Amino acid sequence: MKKVVVIGAGPGGMMAAIKAAECGAAVTLLEKMHRPGRKMMITGKGRCNITNAADVQEIIRNIYGNGRFLMSSIHAFDNRDVIAFFEGEGVSTKVERGNRVFPVSEKAQDVVDAMVSRLYETGVKLVTDAVFNDVITAEGKVLGAKTEDGKTYEADAVILATGGASYPKTGSTGDGYQIAKKLGHTVTEILPSLVPLVTEEDWVKSVQGLSLRNVRGTLLASGKKVQDMFGEMMFTHFGITGPIVLSMSRAAAKLLAAGAFLEFELNLKPALTPEQLDMRIKRDFEKYQRKSLKNALVDLLPHKLIPVVLDYAFLSEELPVDQLKAEERRRIRDTLQALSLTIVKTRPLAEAIVTSGGVSTKEIDPKTMESKLVRGLYFAGEVVDVDAYTGGYNLQAAFSMGAAAGRYSAQSEG
Numbered sequence: 001m002k003k004v005v006v007i008g009a010g011p012g013g014m015m016a017a018i019k020a021a022e023c024g025a026a027v028t029l030l031e032k033m034h035r036p037g038r039k040m041m042i043t044g045k046g047r048c049n050i051t052n053a054a055d056v057q058e059i060i061r062n063i064y065g066n067g068r069f070l071m072s073s074i075h076a077f078d079n080r081d082v083i084a085f086f087e088g089e090g091v092s093t094k095v096e097r098g099n100r101v102f103p104v105s106e107k108a109q110d111v112v113d114a115m116v117s118r119l120y121e122t123g124v125k126l127v128t129d130a131v132f133n134d135v136i137t138a139e140g141k142v143l144g145a146k147t148e149d150g151k152t153y154e155a156d157a158v159i160l161a162t163g164g165a166s167y168p169k170t171g172s173t174g175d176g177y178q179i180a181k182k183l184g185h186t187v188t189e190i191l192p193s194l195v196p197l198v199t200e201e202d203w204v205k206s207v208q209g210l211s212l213r214n215v216r217g218t219l220l221a222s223g224k225k226v227q228d229m230f231g232e233m234m235f236t237h238f239g240i241t242g243p244i245v246l247s248m249s250r251a252a253a254k255l256l257a258a259g260a261f262l263e264f265e266l267n268l269k270p271a272l273t274p275e276q277l278d279m280r281i282k283r284d285f286e287k288y289q290r291k292s293l294k295n296a297l298v299d300l301l302p303h304k305l306i307p308v309v310l311d312y313a314f315l316s317e318e319l320p321v322d323q324l325k326a327e328e329r330r331r332i333r334d335t336l337q338a339l340s341l342t343i344v345k346t347r348p349l350a351e352a353i354v355t356s357g358g359v360s361t362k363e364i365d366p367k368t369m370e371s372k373l374v375r376g377l378y379f380a381g382e383v384v385d386v387d388a389y390t391g392g393y394n395l396q397a398a399f400s401m402g403a404a405a406g407r408y409s410a411q412s413e414g
Helices: 012-021 038-045 056-062 066-077 079-090 109-120 175-182 202-207 243-257 274-287 303-312 326-336 393-411
Strands: 001-006 028-029 093-096 100-103 124-129 132-138 141-147 152-154 157-160 192-195 195-198 211-221 224-235 239-241 260-265 340-345 353-356 376-379
Touching: 001 012, 001 393, 012 109, 012 157, 012 393, 028 066, 038 109, 056 066, 056 393, 066 393, 079 093, 079 100, 079 109, 079 393, 100 109, 109 195, 132 175, 141 157, 157 175, 157 393, 192 243, 195 243, 202 303, 211 243, 224 243, 239 243, 239 340, 243 260, 243 353, 260 303, 274 326, 303 326, 303 340, 353 393, 376 393
Parallel strands: 001 028, 001 157, 028 124, 157 376
Antiparallel strands: 093 100, 132 141, 141 152, 192 353, 195 239, 195 340, 211 224, 211 260, 224 239, 260 340
C-alpha cells in the first residue's frame, strides 16, 4: 500500500487526501491549525463559493494566472464533479448570479464538514496542530515529511498543499514556498491578488461605504489602458474595493511592483454615449433650472458624489443652473465618464483573498501535479503559481489540482 502524506488541510489538500485514499493509499493529512479548512470558512463572505457553473473553457479563461496549465486537471475533475462530490456528501447546491455555485444552506461550515466527513470515510489520518517544516528526500526522491515537534512521517509521496501567503491567521503563511525553494523549485514573485487598492486622493473618506453598480473601471499605466471591467465597486476610507476593483488588482499589484504610475478611471455612466449623457444632463438642468448645481444633480448621482464630481469639473456647488455655460456642462459630462483616481499601492498581502505567484508551473507536470525535479513530490492549490478572478474559480482550481495530485500520487510507481 502506497504511503501518501499531504501537507495542508485546505481545499486542495483535503481533496488530494480524499482522492489518494479512494485510490487505495494509506494517507496522512497534516494541518498546522487546530481545525482543517480555516480559509474555506471565510470564502464567499462565509457562504463558500465552491465553483462556477460555466463551461470548462470559460472557467479556464477566468483563471488568468496560468489557467492553461490546468487544462488537463480541470477536464479530469471539473465543476460538475465538484458539485457531484458535495451533493454526494449531503450538501445541496444552488447557482446564483454570474454562475456562482453556493451551498443551499449558505454556510461554509457545511462545505468544510462534508470534506472532513469524507476524509474519515476514506480512512485518512488527519493530524491537526502539526507544524510541517521539511520534506525528506534522497537521490531526487521523496522519503517523507517532518514536523517541528520532531516527528517523521515516512511516505512514498508528499503532496504540498500549504496554501499561499494571504490571510495568515488561517494558516496560509507562505512556508510552503520556502520548502519548495529548498527542494530546487522556482517560486515566482509573491504579490497580493483580489485585494483592495489604496488611492492617493483622500476624498474617498467622504464617500466611504458608497457602493456603485453598473459602472466601468479602467486601469491605466502611464496613461495606457491595461484592463477594464463593468460591474460593482465600493469606496472605502483608504481607496476602492468591490468586484471590478478586486478583479483588476492582480494587474495593479504587478505594475506597482514594476514602478508604474497607475490610475483608475471610473465611468459612472457607461451605458450612455457622451452625446446621450449630455442630453440627459440638459434635461435634468431644465427640470432644476432654478436650483444650484448641487441640487440639480440629485437624479444623476448619489448625494455623496455630487461635490466630488463638481470639484473635478472645477465648478462651485452653489452655481445657479441657469448661469451654467455649455462648456461647463460638458465638463460635468466628461467628469462623469472619466473620474480619475491615482493608485499608490494595494492593501497588504495579508488582506488579499488569494496570492499571485508561487511554485512555477513550468516545473510541475500539468496532468499529475508531480514535480519535474523531485520524484514523489506533488503540488496542489494556492502554493502553485495559479490564481483567478472571484466567482468560484480559485476553489475549482484547488479542487482540480488536489484531485489530480491525490490520484496520481497513489497510483504512481514507488
